[in-house]
Amino acid sequence: MKPSRARTFRLEADVDEAIAKLAEEDRTSLSQLANRALRRYVEWDRAPTTSGFVSVPSMLLVKLMAELKEEKAFELGKWAGKQLFMPNVKAGNPTMSLERAEDNIRMLGDYGRRFTFDHRDEGGKHVYTIGQKLGRNWSAYYAGSVESIFENFLGKPNKVIVSDNMCVVEFRK
Amino acid sequence: MTRTLRLDEDVDEALEKMAQERGESVNTVAGRALRRLVEWEGLAGSAGLVLISPVTLGKLMDSQTPEQAKALGEFVGNEVWKPLIVSRFVEVSLDSVLKSIELIGRYMGRFNFIYSTEGAKRVVTIRHSGGLNWSNFYVGAATSLFTETLGLAIKPVITEELASIEFEMHEGKPRDL
Numbered sequence: 001m002k003p004s005r006a007r008t009f010r011l012e013a014d015v016d017e018a019i020a021k022l023a024e025e026d027r028t029s030l031s032q033l034a035n036r037a038l039r040r041y042v043e044w045d046r047a048p049t050t051s052g053f054v055s056v057p058s059m060l061l062v063k064l065m066a067e068l069k070e071e072k073a074f075e076l077g078k079w080a081g082k083q084l085f086m087p088n089v090k091a092g093n094p095t096m097s098l099e100r101a102e103d104n105i106r107m108l109g110d111y112g113r114r115f116t117f118d119h120r121d122e123g124g125k126h127v128y129t130i131g132q133k134l135g136r137n138w139s140a141y142y143a144g145s146v147e148s149i150f151e152n153f154l155g156k157p158n159k160v161i162v163s164d165n166m167c168v169v170e171f172r173k
Numbered sequence: 174m175t176r177t178l179r180l181d182e183d184v185d186e187a188l189e190k191m192a193q194e195r196g197e198s199v200n201t202v203a204g205r206a207l208r209r210l211v212e213w214e215g216l217a218g219s220a221g222l223v224l225i226s227p228v229t230l231g232k233l234m235d236s237q238t239p240e241q242a243k244a245l246g247e248f249v250g251n252e253v254w255k256p257l258i259v260s261r262f263v264e265v266s267l268d269s270v271l272k273s274i275e276l277i278g279r280y281m282g283r284f285n286f287i288y289s290t291e292g293a294k295r296v297v298t299i300r301h302s303g304g305l306n307w308s309n310f311y312v313g314a315a316t317s318l319f320t321e322t323l324g325l326a327i328k329p330v331i332t333e334e335l336a337s338i339e340f341e342m343h344e345g346k347p348r349d350l
Contacts, residue, residue: 002181004179007178008176010175016174018211022215031179034180035180037206037210038180056223060245060253065233067237076233084226084229111224112225
């Protein structure tokens with residue numbers, strides 16, 4: 001169990017009532033509910049990779065990507081990995097590592113709600129899988145991102161698979 | 174109302190640090206996060222909202238023609254914003270549409286919303302920094318909400334940094350411009 005401490009807040013009445021109702025509906029304690037919300041708020045806000053992110057309907061992302069050719073989506077993903085993700089992670093801490101990159105991608109997936117991220121290390125073979133539901137071009141985009149991020153640590157990938165719902169990028173160091 | 178909550182130490186410390194950096198009290202920061210939870214998170218989840226870098230989003234929007242951007246706005250207005258208004262306010266009225274746009278602007282992080290009245294004239298302005306295609310997008314969304322849903326005749330104006338629509342109301346009822 002994580003160490004915890006009690007803190008007293010003065011809340012506006014409508015917020016207090018609404019969180020009490022939410023906790024009851026979720027069958028959880030007020031403290032657990034508030035903890036989850038506050039953790040998300042501070043972690044997301046403080047993460048260099050996600051600062052300034054905006055909310056959009058997933059349906060809009062499907063439509064925006066639909067007109068692109070798959071190769072273009074892949075190239076856009078490569079660009080985002082190289083020009084957005086890596087500099088942002090380094091801005092938070094210049095000492096970059098494979099694990100830090102993985103942690104940041106995992107957080108993007110968890111909080112951003114766009115994809116799931118999985119990594120398997122099979123004796124020097126690193127297999128990265130991103131699952132998503134926004135169509136094939138988004139799989140290509142993520143494949144490009146994963147390739148451009150991890151080639152910094154593992155060299156060129158030896159296998160890239162893109163399907164409608166996922167991409168798999170394999171590196172053999 | 175006062176509430177005593179038991180927080181994980183790392184969360185509590187992060188809250189304190191954030192409050193210090195922003196020159197606010199821990200109570201203010203936590204109050205804002207909890208208000209976001211009750212006003213927005215549930216809606217965002219059910220409306221299928223996801224988070225993305227504004228730079229990537231901007232690149233995707235730049236690849237559209239102005240007509241496509243406007244059509245995308247109409248699509249989002251009909252398929253996302255309208256259901257979101259019903260979910261939050263039950264009734265789709267001028268009041269609930271305006272409140273929803275304000276809410277969307279505050280939590281989606283892409284624009285500032287200004288509503289002004291002068292006699293019978295009403296002006297809804299969306300200020301943003303996304304460029305002309307985003308202005309077209311917002312006009313498309315406004316068309317779906319104000320014209321198709323509320324039956325108002327609107328006069329749109331767009332620039333690189335804003336999309337505004339003008340309409341008239343007389344004794345609570347719309348009038349053609």
